[in-house]
Amino acid sequence: EVQLVESGGGLVQPGGALRLSCVASGFTFNNYAMSWVRQAPGRGLEWVSSISGSGGSAYYADSVRDRLTISRDNSKNTLYLQMNSLRAEDTAVYYCAKDLRPGTTGWFDPWGQGTLVTVSS
């Protein structure tokens, strides 16, 4: 069974930093692109970033480029999101998600349970 377990969320002050982790199991991790998608309270889904299976290619939403960095450690089956210069508008539940098929399809299945990031003073 595929499982994705996020951690690292919490309360951080504006301008602060946080690193999210997503530990994967139940599939060959390095064969699949992985992504982060967020959802602000009471709002819709927003794609944040994706990374290829090898880690050689990464993609970002304009709203987070240069502040958030996606990475992966295939030896640890773990996906990361380094979040710097955080703003109030980054407050959201952050989900990690696996690509549906090997490679990069941009279709997400499954998703983790999410971790809440709150940016507030």
Add this chain to the structure above:
Amino acid sequence: DIQMTQSPSSLSASVEDRVTITCRASQGISSWLAWYQQKPGKAPKLLIYGASSLQSGVPSRFSGSGSGTDFTLTISSLQPEDFATYYCQQAATFPLTFGGGTKVEIK
């Protein structure tokens, strides 16, 4: 960026009703479209990918159609467990984008 517009934003329906949700892309995306279901406090769940392919384990009352810019999600006979919010998403090009969501409520 490709904008995804869903309609309606919410609807009320009864059990066993046929429900249709539409999604329009601001430019052609071929069949690079997915539909997700999200229940309160839960992660989204993939229902349909490739515009019309049913994800494994998803009931056959869900179906998707369309290509290019106009897409439809249909629930042929609404069940109590289907009351949720539904999102479309384009995967044709980065940045990936979602529609605003359609909340399906009990009439």
